Amino acid sequence: MSARDEILRQVRAGVAQGDAASRKAAVLAYLAARTAGPQPACGADLPRRFIDKAVSLASTVQQVSALADVPAAVAGYLRGLGLPCDAVMTADLAGLDWAAAGLTTAVRPAVDADRVGISGCFCAIAETGTLLLLSSPETPATVSLLPETHIAIVPVSRILDTMEAAFACVRAERVTLPRALNFISGPSRTGDIEQTIVLGAHGPCRVHLILVEQA
Structure with missing residues (x-):
């Protein structure tokens, strides 16, 4: 044999x-x-820890009070950078009034031509400033991976302290694991050429996080 x-x-x-x-x-x-191994002490203010870590990874962060404020925040961010006000998004965000903010949106998987992708997230991790996104027909991974600009909506209530807590949350809330769990820590980057960091090499060159106090 x-x-x-x-x-x-x-x-x-x-x-x-x-x-x-x-x-x-x-x-x-x-x-x-x-028995859980050693974990960092993230402190009581998880949103502040998350913001500080996310910014250190070249993400940009914006805070709004309510979910209804998200479309205007997205529109302001895009216009401020001279980016197109049309985007592809995941189905969990389709109920917001994007048209009132002057945005044209489509709920579908992203393709190469899409420049802006808007998604929610399953949770966020304060320890590392990382997003956790779960793939599904309603939340295709391409929306966060293909466009050059990824905007993620992060409910403050879904900010957890550690990676271990994020995995425990997935096991507790999902009967079966999805096909893919994507951890996103800032824009895509590489240092392959002369050890110079280049953003956007294998995915978005911008990651903008909108934290929602009351989602």
């Missing part, structure tokens, strides 16, 4: 042990029994 055949034999044997529900229960029990 070849090494490949032996590996596949062991995989088949492992999968055959019990049904999917029992295997999932065993995994959850294992995770619950684990």
Whole structure:
């Protein structure tokens, strides 16, 4: 028996042990029994920690009081940079009054020609200034990855302290994991050429975060 055949034999044997529900229960029990490793002290003011870390990663941050204020904030940001006031967005934001703010929006996956993508987020992580986005038919990953400008709406109530807390939240709130979990920490960047940092090499060159106090 070849090494490949032996590996596949062991995989088949492992999968055959019990049904999917029992295997999932065993995994959850294992995770619950684990002792958490060292984690940073993020302090009581998680929004401030998140903002400071996000800005250090070249994101820009804006704060609004309510979700209804988001379209005007987005319009002001785009016009301030001379960017087009049309965008592709995820379906969870379609109910806002974008037209009243002078924006033309489309709810669909992004394509190469789209210059602005607007998305929500599953949660945000104060430890590192990172967004966590979950893919789904209603929240396609392309909206945050293809356009050169990504605008993310972040409810303050969804800012968690650590990466471990974010994973625990996913397990608690989702029956099954989505196809992709995308962690976004500022604009895309690379230092491959002469160790010079270049933004937008593999994704958006701008990441603008709008924090909503009452979402």
